[in-house]
Amino acid sequence: MPKVLNNIKQLADANSPIDMTRTMAPDVPSFREYIIEGLGQIAALPELSGIVQRHRFHGSTQDKAVAAQWLGRRLGSAPDPPRLLLTGGTQNILMILFSRLVPKGSVIAAEKLTYAAIGQLAMLAGVSVLPVDIDSDGLRADALEEICRSHRVAVAYTNPTNHNPTTSIMSTERRQSIADVARRYGVALIEDDVHGFITKHAPPPIATIAPELTWYMMTVSKCLGIGLRAAYLVAPNADKLAQLLACIPSVSTWFVPGLSAALITNLIETGAAEEIARSISVEVGLRQAIAQEILGPLKGMHTNNSSLHVWLDLPHAWTIEDFVNAAAKAGVTLRHPNVFAVPGTEVKSNIRLSLVAPARHSDLREGLFRIAGLLQSRL
Ligand SMILES: Cc1ncc(COP(=O)(O)O)c(C=O)c1O
Numbered sequence: 001m002p003k004v005l006n007n008i009k010q011l012a013d014a015n016s017p018i019d020m021t022r023t024m025a026p027d028v029p030s031f032r033e034y035i036i037e038g039l040g041q042i043a044a045l046p047e048l049s050g051i052v053q054r055h056r057f058h059g060s061t062q063d064k065a066v067a068a069q070w071l072g073r074r075l076g077s078a079p080d081p082p083r084l085l086l087t088g089g090t091q092n093i094l095m096i097l098f099s100r101l102v103p104k105g106s107v108i109a110a111e112k113l114t115y116a117a118i119g120q121l122a123m124l125a126g127v128s129v130l131p132v133d134i135d136s137d138g139l140r141a142d143a144l145e146e147i148c149r150s151h152r153v154a155v156a157y158t159n160p161t162n163h164n165p166t167t168s169i170m171s172t173e174r175r176q177s178i179a180d181v182a183r184r185y186g187v188a189l190i191e192d193d194v195h196g197f198i199t200k201h202a203p204p205p206i207a208t209i210a211p212e213l214t215w216y217m218m219t220v221s222k223c224l225g226i227g228l229r230a231a232y233l234v235a236p237n238a239d240k241l242a243q244l245l246a247c248i249p250s251v252s253t254w255f256v257p258g259l260s261a262a263l264i265t266n267l268i269e270t271g272a273a274e275e276i277a278r279s280i281s282v283e284v285g286l287r288q289a290i291a292q293e294i295l296g297p298l299k300g301m302h303t304n305n306s307s308l309h310v311w312l313d314l315p316h317a318w319t320i321e322d323f324v325n326a327a328a329k330a331g332v333t334l335r336h337p338n339v340f341a342v343p344g345t346e347v348k349s350n351i352r353l354s355l356v357a358p359a360r361h362s363d364l365r366e367g368l369f370r371i372a373g374l375l376q377s378r379l
Contacts, residue, residue, distance in 0.1 A: 017328070018367035019357045021335045023164075023308035024226050025198075026287070026356040028279035034272040035263070041270075042262050057256040058245070059086030063256075063265045067232055070268045071218060074196045075234070076208050082238035085245075086256040086264075090192060090219045090231045091117050096254060097155070097215055098125035100244055101188055106154035111145050112349065115164050115192065116339040118157060131342040132156070138163050138170035147187035155188045161202045163193035163272050165340045165352040167307040172203045179210035188236075189214045197223040198281045199306040211237050220264055222308065223277040228260040284308060287355040287364060294368040298375050307327035308356045312371075314349045317378035323351060330370040 042048065059067065059355055064081040064170035087093055098121055105132035110118055112131035122129045130151060133143035139158050148154055158178065160170035168375050170178075182189050191206050191214050207216035235241035248254060267273040288305045300313035314323055320337060327334045337347035353371060358364040 007322065013019075017331045017333045018363050018370070019333045019353045020367050020371075021333055022357055023222070023354045024356055025222050025224060025276075025280050026308075027359070028276065028281045028283050030279070031276060034267065034276060038263050038270070038272060041266055042259070045121045045262075046274055051258045051262050052308070054253050054258065055252060056086075056261050057255050059256055059261055060265075063261050066265045066268050070273065071216075071232060071234060074193060074202075074205060074218065075216070076204060079234045080238065082230055084234045084235075085241065086230055086232055086261050087254050088192065088231075088256055089221065089229045090217050091121060092254055093120050093215075093217050093231060093233045094118070094157075094190070095125060096244065096248065097190055098122055100247070102127045102154040106152040108155045108157055108324060109144060109151075109153045109187070110157040110342055111159065111163065112342050112345045113165055113340045114157070114342055115159060119343050125279075129342050131345045134163075134168070136168055138166075138168045139174070139178060141174060141181050144178060145181045145185070148181060148187060153185065153187050155190055156182060157192065158206070159189045159192040159194065161193055162199050162304070162307050164194070165309070165337065165350075166311050167303045167309070169199065169202065169304060172372075175206045175209055179206055179213075181351045182210060182213055187276060191216050193218045194222055195308070196304065197277045198284060198308075199304075200281060200285075202306075207234065223280060224264065224267065224273060228257075228264060230256050230260045230264055241311065281306060284356070287361070290361060290364055291353075291355055291368060294365065294372050295375075298372060298379070300375075309352050309354045312351045312353060312375075315349060315375060315378050316349070318349075320347065320349065320351065325376065326374050327371065330374060332367050332370050 063086055064084055067084060068078040068081050108122055108127055108129045109132050110129050111134050118127055130147055132147055133140045138160050142229040144156060160175060162169055189206060193205050193216060196202055196218060205216060208341050213236055216234040217231055220228050285305045291310050301310050303310040324336055334351060336351055337352055341347050355364060358367055
């Protein structure tokens, strides 16, 4: 870039607000080298044109065999490849599962605060989501049971490991209770293990407790990169997966992008994927330490050292709207937390702060200092 333009860009960057809205895998040392190396190896493959010019459908035989080993690290043992597939991201999977597993008159149950896309995808699929109460251990089994007793719940969606947005990590006991309720009421579970590979000491997924009723999803968005647009699905068994796919053989929006699948498989095979996920986890730990240093003394911060964000209790003197507006004036962009509320619920006094959206630690520190100043002004 010419010097003058570069200077203008730096000035613009210095004045642009610090974004603390979205969460993604942070950049880590050697990431670029791993990607360049992987892409280079793919470019040298004799089947390169086929990778780019043909559908890869739900992943090649090799993709599935490699994925089974990789997912086996979370699932205790490698799932049978006919139970799994690669597709274009978690949201793609959810769209199909919501459309296909929830018959007319039935509903989805989900943590009352959840991934912002859940309500929107359910709306597109024409199904309703009922909010289930949560506590510091995540989805409450007694609350799920109550809803199962009073409604026709076909599916329960849960994000038990590093819950978005509250950061809770569900205990093994709670996972067993959730599986127990699902079994007794014949409810399918959709387990979103989005943070599984980057969470230190993550308990085994619910899919290991109740594999016969769990649709297990693992995206690469947080442990490698969201731009790859790919996620794995492990179905309860090969027959159920075949039934799910039988009615959508031509829906190519559900096919995994070929280059992404080839790259992910290459990164897993060379060991780079594991190194990247490990480095991301280390980087997140560093960012969490910065958050502890700046916001920790103020109390009211819910988090753990593997979370990409923190969930803050706002002092009573702040309304959420005032806080988001005051943060914007102070040059920090935040999201209104109601995006995480299932229709029918609302967030009363919390804010989610992404620790990974700011590119540099210095930006993160600056953003957190500004937030700390606002919190302190009304303690
Ligand atoms: C709970 C949860 N699931 C999944 C994802 C990622 O979805 P995708 O694989 O479509 O990128 C996110 C990203 O923010 C998330 O918070």
